[in-house]
Amino acid sequence: MTDIKHHAFLFDATRCIDCRACMVACSVENNIAMDKTRIWVAGIGVKGEYPDLQRGTMVYHCMHCDHPDCMSACPVGAYSKREDGPVEYNPDLCIGCRYCMNACPFGVPHFDYDKGIIDGAFIDKCTFCPQRIDNGQEPACVQTCPTDALVYGDREELVKEAHARIAAHPDRYIDHVYGEKENGGTSYLVISHIPFNELGLPVLPETPVNAVSEKVMEVTIPFALSWGAVLTGVAAGVHLYNQKKEEKATAKEEAEAIK
């Protein structure tokens, strides 16, 4: 349907006016309950002292990581990564363990404490509006944005666009495209006039967190087995020692009794 190889978002904090049209659009498009949301406003808000003020806010939802930590952490395979970008979540498989919530460096997956296993979906997060993008439409949040703070397109093109904007106005932007490399790359790219940590974004290494954890996971079983062997040996040693100690004590008692 579309010629987009890798669906992605570009968020420009200098253009966002914090109107929240994206949040309402998402809620309606995806029929989100009144006490839930899939998009949040983050950032420091107003910064400085009157009258030297600056404002920094960001809207964010699932970053659709290229190496999703939620997916690595999920013990039942409820998460999957589409080849063209979106990170999908299957509520039918979810057992509500909430490992993904702990794993996500952006705090995106949210647990629904009101729902039981029979009611389905425990976890909620942005789906990338597959019902729209697979029909050639923009995601709901992007389509409605009055100031083009959020744009949608092919990731490669958007990375280029982000760098072009920074190059055109080096005085305006911090020279960095957040998400280009963070956590091994995300499909939600951010450029900003204020430091990214002030927008609420975590400082992350380029190596995806789950690349480390998965490496660790690879050696877990051999490690556990060998560690088990060591512990068994230690236990045997302790037992032997105790046995000898007991024998000694008994001998001592016997000797004292003789006295």
Place this chain on the structure above:
Amino acid sequence: MTQTVSRRDFLKLGAAAAGALAIGQMLPPKVAHAAREAGLLNADGDGYVHSMCEMCVWRCGLIAKVKDGRVVKLDGNPEHPHSRGNLCPRGQSGLMNTYDPDRVLTPLIRAGKRGEGLFRKASWDEALDLVASNMLSIKKKYGPEAMIFSSTHNLSQPQFENLLYAFGSPNYGTQRSLCFNAMITAFSLTYGVEEPSRKYDDVKFILMVGRNMMEAISTSETGELSRAIDRGAKLVYLDPRFTKTAAKATEWIPIRPGTDSAFLLAMIQVITKYELADCEFVKKYVVGCDDLPREMSKYTPEWAEKITGVPAATIDRIAREYAAAKHNAMAHPGWRTSNFINSFQTERAIATLNAISGNVLTPGGCLSAEIAAESDGALGKPPQPPYPRVSALRLDGAPWKYPLVPLKLGVFQELRDAIITGEPYQAHGWFISRQNPIMSLPDRAKTLEAFGKMDFIATVDIIMNDTAWFSDVVLPEASYLERYDPLLPVGDKAFIRQPVIEPQGEAKSALWIYKQLGERLGLGDYFQYEDEEDYIRQQLKPLGVSLEEVKKKGYAEMPTEETDGEITFNTPSGKIEVYSETLKNAGFSPWPTWEEPPAPGENEFYLLTGKVAQHSQFGTQNNQLLHKYSDEPRLWMNAKTAANMELNDGDWVEIASQAGKVHSKLLATEAIRPDCVYMTPGYGHLSKGLKTAYGIGASDSAVHVTYTDPISGGQALSQTFVTVKKA
């Protein structure tokens, strides 16, 4: 009157309204009959329908997605010049107005005391008969002028006015004097145009005086401004608050409230004294250009510094930058310009700055004397007899007390004194449509007192707004997604609003309600249309386009008027009147001039008002989606001022003026001048029929004092001074 405010727990609301979006599912789905017949919806009620937003007066084009006869999503129409594919948060949430669980879906007749909230359901026949008989008996006993009609800007307003003029009352209340009277009267007198249109394509320098475009969103214009800033245009923004527009401005100037015109006059002084404007060209079209330097000579930047608190060097620099941008400079006319009794002069100075930059006269200029407002001249309309002659004075004082206020604008806030005193005569009835004067007018206690003087009050609305709550009859209107309205021309197209779903319950369109009422009042000849579709067909007749085509496309093409290239202005001289003989003859200064407004006393603050992006005035606080995504309304106070007063962020405070007292939570913030406080308007509702909005925030209208600008009739909404103390 004191009011205590408690914000409901967000989760509590959430639980009560969980899945409230699906509320429509509980009602039997009614597939919009007309849309189905036009082939826009299939037999299951699925499809897309073009229509028009009504969450504010910008009226973006929308495309509604309908599933099983329910509207499930609204997207901006890319073909509409006001939306260009986007909708603001209010537009996105529009379907929640339609599916609001608090909708009034049958006619209601009051069954208890006024304001008690006890109503009984009635049939349309009974309710309309009751309204008509009351109106007729008032007309018979006291004359037609004893009936007041009031309505806020909407598409069926031509038929509302038709009802008013046919009935024969001069008493017409609109929201305009609470909003843009200053801008419209100033630009009408100076340019002969109510509201010049703005062009951002080539703009290089934008001066905005309190036009909070990033929060008071006009979707397309907000986008254009944002893109202009992105391209590198300079935005200088005057506002005592660090709004979201201030955050995007190149330069934010936290000017002292009420002194904008001093700043602007000093800019004019610099530009004219140093001959920075291209006067040769401009002189041909501007009356007063020669004498302007002399008239402005006293308004030096040094003089303005003392008044505004802005350094003279800054004013001088900004004037030079503005002049250097020539016709690529724009001094934005603003919108809600009802701030101080001198707001008319502020607007006159803005009009003058534009005139001397040549931006209205030069091709490619950023302001256009084309009428930005809707003009339906090319459309047809139903035939009707002439209106009866009206000889009674208007109770709001236009024009006998306010000679320069156009009658269609009026001086709404002045009505109440006339009602309370019975001078020059006593009003007895009030017919209100799509308006909430109890919330919108300043000094709410006075509005309620005026309501108490009424023998009969009827209100048309989609929900139980505060005014409906105090009415005798409530007539339920179909929401904007459920009804037709007259076509609206925008540029070279006339756009349609058509039913996306069938009206829920017994709700009916305003076109239907006014016609039914007109017939019962013996005024049937003024309403010569069979139904809504017939009305639109009569509008379309001169264009030779069928209604069916318009329903599919969403609009009809309009003929474009050929202009001969000669620039003339609709003023007595045919030129731009920086010097206005009309003003002089009415006893006012013919030049833009400085008028000192009052200032707060010791321990008092300026009480500012202004918009948030999630709400439109007083009508959207009950929309659950907007409630969900808007900030808790609190009283803003400068953080240092608050600390000096030993007030903490989150404290409950009492805000008191000579008009009333309210309680609110405090927001201690750096984003406001130390001598100001700010309240978000539209909160503190009285109607318990608004279950989401009731109990949230405090009403600024309850503390606003009534002050009227003698020239434009505008209410001075920022001229109320308040004290703040721990509640």
